[in-house]
Amino acid sequence: MSNVPPRAPLVPPHDLLHAVAVATGTPMAYLQWPGGRCIWATATYARLLEMPSQELLDKAPQSYLSPCTWNEWKCELERLADSPQPGTSLQTPLRFARQQAVPTQLVADVQQGVVRAIVVIPLQDLSHTDALQMVQDSDTRLQRYAHATREAIIFFRQGRVFDANPAAIALTGYPLHQLLDRPVVHLLPHVLRAEAQSLIDQGTEHARETRLLHHGGQELDVEIAVHLLPEDGDTYGMLVLNDITERKRAEAEVYFLANHDPLTRLPNRQGLMQQLRQVLLQAERTQQHIAVLYVDLDRFKDVNDSLGHDAGDKLLIDAARRMRSKVHPDDLVARLGADEYVVVLASPLTACQPDCILRELRFALNKPYVLPKEAVNLPASIGVSIYPEDGSTAEELMLNASAAMEAAKSLGQGHLQYYNAHLQVRPSRLLVQDRLLREAVANDQGLVLHFQPLWNLATNRLEGFEALVRWQHPQRGLLPPAEFIGFAEARGLISLVDRWVMRAACKQLRAWRNAGLPPVVVAVNMSATEFNQRTLVEEVQLVLADTGIDPQWLEIELTETTLMKQSEHVLQTLQALRQLGVRLSIDDFGTGYSSLAYLKRYPLDKIKIDRSFVKDTPQDADDVSLIQAIIQMGRSLNLRTVAEGVETKAQWDMLQAMHCDLIQGYYLARPMAAEEALRWQQHRCQMSAPQ
Numbered sequence: 001m002s003n004v005p006p007r008a009p010l011v012p013p014h015d016l017l018h019a020v021a022v023a024t025g026t027p028m029a030y031l032q033w034p035g036g037r038c039i040w041a042t043a044t045y046a047r048l049l050e051m052p053s054q055e056l057l058d059k060a061p062q063s064y065l066s067p068c069t070w071n072e073w074k075c076e077l078e079r080l081a082d083s084p085q086p087g088t089s090l091q092t093p094l095r096f097a098r099q100q101a102v103p104t105q106l107v108a109d110v111q112q113g114v115v116r117a118i119v120v121i122p123l124q125d126l127s128h129t130d131a132l133q134m135v136q137d138s139d140t141r142l143q144r145y146a147h148a149t150r151e152a153i154i155f156f157r158q159g160r161v162f163d164a165n166p167a168a169i170a171l172t173g174y175p176l177h178q179l180l181d182r183p184v185v186h187l188l189p190h191v192l193r194a195e196a197q198s199l200i201d202q203g204t205e206h207a208r209e210t211r212l213l214h215h216g217g218q219e220l221d222v223e224i225a226v227h228l229l230p231e232d233g234d235t236y237g238m239l240v241l242n243d244i245t246e247r248k249r250a251e252a253e254v255y256f257l258a259n260h261d262p263l264t265r266l267p268n269r270q271g272l273m274q275q276l277r278q279v280l281l282q283a284e285r286t287q288q289h290i291a292v293l294y295v296d297l298d299r300f301k302d303v304n305d306s307l308g309h310d311a312g313d314k315l316l317i318d319a320a321r322r323m324r325s326k327v328h329p330d331d332l333v334a335r336l337g338a339d340e341y342v343v344v345l346a347s348p349l350t351a352c353q354p355d356c357i358l359r360e361l362r363f364a365l366n367k368p369y370v371l372p373k374e375a376v377n378l379p380a381s382i383g384v385s386i387y388p389e390d391g392s393t394a395e396e397l398m399l400n401a402s403a404a405m406e407a408a409k410s411l412g413q414g415h416l417q418y419y420n421a422h423l424q425v426r427p428s429r430l431l432v433q434d435r436l437l438r439e440a441v442a443n444d445q446g447l448v449l450h451f452q453p454l455w456n457l458a459t460n461r462l463e464g465f466e467a468l469v470r471w472q473h474p475q476r477g478l479l480p481p482a483e484f485i486g487f488a489e490a491r492g493l494i495s496l497v498d499r500w501v502m503r504a505a506c507k508q509l510r511a512w513r514n515a516g517l518p519p520v521v522v523a524v525n526m527s528a529t530e531f532n533q534r535t536l537v538e539e540v541q542l543v544l545a546d547t548g549i550d551p552q553w554l555e556i557e558l559t560e561t562t563l564m565k566q567s568e569h570v571l572q573t574l575q576a577l578r579q580l581g582v583r584l585s586i587d588d589f590g591t592g593y594s595s596l597a598y599l600k601r602y603p604l605d606k607i608k609i610d611r612s613f614v615k616d617t618p619q620d621a622d623d624v625s626l627i628q629a630i631i632q633m634g635r636s637l638n639l640r641t642v643a644e645g646v647e648t649k650a651q652w653d654m655l656q657a658m659h660c661d662l663i664q665g666y667y668l669a670r671p672m673a674a675e676e677a678l679r680w681q682q683h684r685c686q687m688s689a690p691q
Contacts (some may be wrong), residue, residue: 451466458661502556
């Protein structure tokens, strides 16, 4: 014998039928037999009688039909009731409020060999077959749907559960008999119940992310949608739940990889800067000092060259472990790349700090590193900047600590240097670079655009270009963005650069059109600083008007950090740009916040998968899985996906098999100057992709 109590239906099967009828908008009434008293009727049914459905309740047809019409009804109802077999039905014309008869399906609800009720279904917009399928064993019909879907579905009335499908039982961990008559909000953690109650009362327009309280006590990440089926004061509802635990895990992993060094698992430059800004906000409130230590391992290249990269990786991991072991848990240790680390002393500094910690760190780093073939000594050069004396922002402190480290290296190996205003290693060069960059933008001389194609895998044709800015530096030659964009942001020049790029890209697009080339999309990158300008939309309109470019051929690429605040200003700006006709995409997806919240809320067109996830494919199974997840996610949100950094045919074929929409990378073409891009278009626009 099973210990599980038999299911006790708190709501009769006809109530489930009512829920289905309301959900589908079917005209239908459930009449008790004998007598014909109305148990329920849908609003669409009541409209045929030109009465509110509430007025039909508990009334027999003879109270609202003319005597002649009632006699017709009674004859047909009795004829059906005289054949009390399960599923018995008949089709007959019946008159309602109008004189013209309506084809009507009558279905007997037979219980224990006796007709207990008759379902009346006018067949105005419903076939005979559909009517029978809907009524005959409605509970089974609804359950079949519920069983067929992977979504967890919980049915409720007046806020209490009256049924659930197997997926819901599996997700919640509750046996069905423990779910029945349970308040729906009790399935969510206590702190979320007040908010959840409003969702249950009002329904949801879109699915929302929340937490589900499992029977075992743990909380699960779920996506929730509430569909209400109101009918004359009574409310049926469906709670639809999707388990997004794996998706959240994948998001967390993507976020971690974007903000951490995969070798040492320490924060990378991006992760460090995010955390350092938070540390400085706290330091400003508490008026405490913060020390930033810029650490460079001297002669590390010799280890790689003589002992191999495996030995070098082991040394880097050991160095990270040594630094982490000598600082407070609240302090930060990050690896910027190669042999450079940063330590942020974020915990309150005592009288002897940071000198005491610096001595410990230098002692730990100067100890021999035991490698597979031999032990090596690798001294470290360290530069130090102090907040607030040496800077008030993360960028200033990092810049000055780096300048101090360069000064330390100039003194020889293993030296320590505090930053001071008289250091000439970096600041003088910065001032010159600041002046030169301002002149390049102001005089429209020095900045140039290179264009990298985007290839449509479905049409096997060129779709557009990404415009990439370069700086023709008078002393250093042609510089890529990595050499000056961060500098432009730190010096407040990035908005000027962004505006120049947008205008130059649109002018080049007009030149290509004038040369007879077919229209293509040109994408430009936009910083958070420029995007947050109140005059942005007007600036875009002005550029498009001046260059004569239709908005649909301009695409603006934004970073995830630009959108992560989900402010009303961001939403309004995106909506205004979309209304203008400009396309919108997310650049380097997976390297920032990577939340679905902004993807669902904002009017976006594309997401660009960062090259760091593509470069090791198809060999790296984890990266392949992440790319597949991003593509599937994009498809479910009606977002096109672009894979950056495609360098091999194997990557191309893999992404094509995954149904990625667009490809960008060296396998197709490197970024090209405008004249070369024109020739490339003339040659390629009528050809297929490289093989």
